[in-house]
Amino acid sequence: MQFRDEGYIINLRKYGEKSVILTIVSKNHGLLKGFVRSALSKKNLGIYQLGNKIAIDSYARLESNMPSLKIELIKHNAVNFMQNSQKLAALSGLCSLCLSCLPENENLERFYYYIDSFISLIDQPNWLTHYAFFEFYLLEHLGIGLDLSCCADSGSKENLEYISPKSGKAVCAQSGAPYKDKLFLYPHFIVDKNYTPHSSEVAELLRMTEFFLNKNFFQIHSLKFPENRANLLQNLGL
Numbered sequence: 001m002q003f004r005d006e007g008y009i010i011n012l013r014k015y016g017e018k019s020v021i022l023t024i025v026s027k028n029h030g031l032l033k034g035f036v037r038s039a040l041s042k043k044n045l046g047i048y049q050l051g052n053k054i055a056i057d058s059y060a061r062l063e064s065n066m067p068s069l070k071i072e073l074i075k076h077n078a079v080n081f082m083q084n085s086q087k088l089a090a091l092s093g094l095c096s097l098c099l100s101c102l103p104e105n106e107n108l109e110r111f112y113y114y115i116d117s118f119i120s121l122i123d124q125p126n127w128l129t130h131y132a133f134f135e136f137y138l139l140e141h142l143g144i145g146l147d148l149s150c151c152a153d154s155g156s157k158e159n160l161e162y163i164s165p166k167s168g169k170a171v172c173a174q175s176g177a178p179y180k181d182k183l184f185l186y187p188h189f190i191v192d193k194n195y196t197p198h199s200s201e202v203a204e205l206l207r208m209t210e211f212f213l214n215k216n217f218f219q220i221h222s223l224k225f226p227e228n229r230a231n232l233l234q235n236l237g238l
Contacts, residue, residue, distance in 0.1 A: 096226030
């Protein structure tokens with residue numbers, strides 16, 4: 001079994017003296033894990049860093065075997081993260097969530113776009129907004145997306161201002177007002193595809209996605225919520 005693809009490094013584990021087991025979020029094959037020989041030589045050391053975009057040549061004699069990978073560097077993104085502790089914290093959160101939530105060897109289809117946008121646009125002023133879009137659409141990709149279409153109480157599509165933590169459905173301003181302290185705020189910037197929201201809107205979205213990911217995925221599968229992601233808001237100062 002042999003194929004070529006491209007993607008981003010999200011994890012590496014030392015194997016022997018110089019080789020690694022590499023995990024990649026790939027464009028056409030989803031989460032991909034493979035063996036890379038002599039990855040930790042001085043010549044190659046800069047290639048094998050989290051966030052780097054790479055071209056992959058994957059080969060395995062049998063489909064059930066872990067493939068051997070040949071890697072070519074496409075873009076050295078790691079430097080953009082290493083120089084900024086907040087960006088590095090967000091990358092660590094993304095890597096942890098991908099490792100925990102995504103299946104191996106399945107096409108991520110449209111969801112890959114949000115991973116690609118965050119990493120490739122990390123040098124933009126609104127890089128954290130791209131991360132927020134990644135987490136919101138991770139919920140959708142996992143089949144636990146929020147229902148933002150109409151009020152769960154009245155059925156109205158107008159004046160949607162809240163999200164119920166119990167149902168994950170929208171709540172209009174009138175219905176939600178008595179309970180607003182117990183509800184999440186409606187993510188208008190996600191619905192409107194606004195990539196320049198206020199930082200408080202992004203922080204609220206990340207609190208909400210953390211809640212629903214933990215409740216509807218990690219707890220259901222008896223998994224521990226990733227520490228890197230659990231500490232993200234604190235590390236971002238939000």
